[in-house]
Amino acid sequence: MPKLWTPSRRHFLGYSAAALGIGLVTRPSFAQSTPQHGGTLVVSQSNDPVALSGIAHTGVSGEASKALEGLLSYDFDLNPVPQLATDWSVSADGLTYTFKLRPGVKWHDGQPFTSADVAFSLNAIKEVHPRGRVTFAPLTEVQTPDEHTAVLKLSRVAPYLLTAFAAVETPIVPKHLYEGTNVAENPHNNAPVGTGPWVFKEWVRGSHVRYERNPDYWDAPKPYFDALIYQVIPDAAARSIAFETGEVHIGGGANVPIPVSDLARFEALEHIGFDRRGQGYINGVQRIEFNLEVPFFQDQRVRQAFAHTIDKSVIHQTVNFGYGSVIPGPIADTLTKFYEPGLKTYAIDTGKAESLLDAAGFPRGADGIRHRLTLDPLGGSDHHKRGSEYIKQALAGIGVEVSLRTQDFPTYIKRVYTDRDFEFSYHGMSNLFDPTVGVQRLYWSKNFKPGIPFTNGSKYESAAADGYLEAAAIEQDPAKRRQFFTDFQNQVIEDLPDINTVSTVAATVYNKRVVDHTTGALGLAGNFADAHFVS
Structure with a gap:
């Protein structure tokens, strides 16, 4: 396991980007060569997460979408793209949503993923999730005519619904590990078993959350990193130091991970990039x-x-x-x-x-x-x-x-x-x-x-x-x-x-060695399946 970050010094600098006339620059990160496997991506995190699954919590961040997946993901314009669902349709009256599910997908414990997992998850989210009560209020039934089809029946139209199926918002969890339990208190909320590119390994509270590469991921040869670590660094100035030294590689998204007063100075650092994309799901x-x-x-x-x-x-x-x-x-x-x-x-x-x-x-x-x-x-x-x-x-x-x-x-x-x-x-x-x-x-x-x-x-x-x-x-x-x-x-x-x-002051701060980290509207709440290092 790589050495985890520990603070050694602190400093504050007070440059004002507004006063200097410097805007936050978007530097797209798309690889120019074939991705190579290897390495550990270290993600800056200001606090311990509330949970590692969003099945019953809204106080989750990017960690919640690494082991678990949703039916859909979304491009930068919030258009749906396949994840656990490969195809979908909405009836003319807006009351029936039909999802065709990806075949051959397995949970991290080896059990097959089926439509029964989808039905269980959506019904649970409607019952226990703070936003799910609103999002899925019109949902009356999830039909499962076969193992790879889920049909949602609504009591009224829901014009927002097709945008609600991302992993960070509506995760699909394994029915066989949740059925018959208190979903909100199930221990797998903090040790998730999913279908995603990353397999949960440990959560050391106050220190880090560690995931490792899923060798059996359905979208092989992804992911590319060997491991993924969310490093907890509560002090904002200390996070700045960790980015400067290269001890963390990426962070932010909904909030910039460094003091806002440091942004102008960080603009001048050759190894640091900023990305304003990937905020369309957050706002x-x-x-x-x-x-x-x-x-x-x-x-x-x-x-x-x-x-x-x-x-x-x-x-x-x-x-x-x-x-x-x-x-x-x-x-x-x-x-x-x-x-x-x-x-x-x-x-x-x-x-x-x-x-x-x-x-x-x-x-x-x-x-x-x-x-x-x-x-x-x-x-x-x-x-x-x-x-x-x-x-x-x-x-x-x-x-x-x-x-x-x-x-x-x-x-x-x-x-x-x-x-x-x-x-x-x-x-x-x-x-x-x-x-x-x-x-x-x-x-x-x-x-x-x-x-x-x-x-x-x-x-x-x-x-x-x-x-x-x-x-x-x-x-x-x-x-x-x-x-x-x-x-x-x-x-x-x-x-x-x-x-x-x-x-909100929103941006991703990243080491330029890391590419393909932001591939759609979810930003750092995406699954990092495409992310990798370049030299």
């Missing part, structure tokens, strides 16, 4: 989420005061160094089919904010403090921590004293979604490939599910917002569907269960 946003079970935040005037105080442009320019974009509502500008730039905004006006807090019954005390709060940044994220420091500073100007509580990722998830022991948080969320899948889960009143991460954490309840979301989920006319989402965004901006600040 991340950064957001302040209020816990509406906390009495202080139950008064809308308080939330409006915060909106008039927290300057999104400061987060964009100072915290994110000009990367990403200021956004007015819950949908990222990168999700262009549904993004609406002309939504209501709250002008920065601290005088108005103070008046709103006075009217809500929170005058300044003798010490100038109106209220004291604790803010929880998402664990392991440099820009969420730095964004929270700005939020603390901004709110101090209107008499709200904020304490920051930093913690690792698992502790943060438990605090916010299980214990409900938080007042407000600053974090990132993915819109994913369609708002019905990636956005609805965060605002739909029926998706307040304590104990399940990345759901409706604010406990937002709005009959109007629910109505817009539910109408959009079944509307087949693109213009009408977009309007439903625009109406929904206007409702959220009025109600303010959260404040969406900027679109």
Whole structure:
């Protein structure tokens, strides 16, 4: 086993790419010669994963798509391409989806993959997956007329559904290892047995996850690396050092793996490349989420005061160094089919904010403090921590004293979604490939599910917002569907269960020895079957 990375020194550099006029460059990585087998790919990871299978979790990352596969993958334009399904069709009425499955595929334990595995997995995801409850709500039955055919029957149309079958979102798991168990607690969620190019070997928590090459992969001679290691490096500056020294080879995707302040300097490094492709399945946003079970935040005037105080442009320019974009509502500008730039905004006006807090019954005390709060940044994220420091500073100007509580990722998830022991948080969320899948889960009143991460954490309840979301989920006319989402965004901006600040600073950072790592919209959540080293 190769030597794993351990930190030896740390440093921070403060160059601003925006100030220098340097943009994040896309350097496509396609091999010019026949791929050769060999080597170990080391992937930078800021935190331990929540799980190694997305069958019951949304807090998974690229690890979840290496052993397990989906029915489909997707090109850069989100067009479906074959994976475990080789062919598919949708009936004229949109209520029947038929998948022809790849023959001769075996699970890593040698058992054959069949349509029974597909039926079991989709039904389980509908029941236990936080987004699956929404995604597969119309699914009434999965028929299996033979071992290599799966037929999905829907109660209503689902215009987003054909984009939902990637491994990271809708993994297919082995029925023979899951049937009769509590799917959400099955030990194979953390030691997956799949059909994919990589066989799980070990997870040493706080250190690394290791996979090895599947010699019996159906798409031989892939994969090309001998092993794949996800190396946990919590400190962002330490991750920069590891990239510079070549001790890690690739990382990022939904978030850049190094401090944003280092991006301009990294542009000049000859052995480092950046790739902005592979974000079409993610479309991340950064957001302040209020816990509406906390009495202080139950008064809308308080939330409006915060909106008039927290300057999104400061987060964009100072915290994110000009990367990403200021956004007015819950949908990222990168999700262009549904993004609406002309939504209501709250002008920065601290005088108005103070008046709103006075009217809500929170005058300044003798010490100038109106209220004291604790803010929880998402664990392991440099820009969420730095964004929270700005939020603390901004709110101090209107008499709200904020304490920051930093913690690792698992502790943060438990605090916010299980214990409900938080007042407000600053974090990132993915819109994913369609708002019905990636956005609805965060605002739909029926998706307040304590104990399940990345759901409706604010406990937002709005009959109007629910109505817009539910109408959009079944509307087949693109213009009408977009309007439903625009109406929904206007409702959220009025109600303010959260404040969406900027679109995520997203990019893959990689050593130029690694090629063919990003082959479609999934980016680093693809399966790395094509990736290999060049000299």
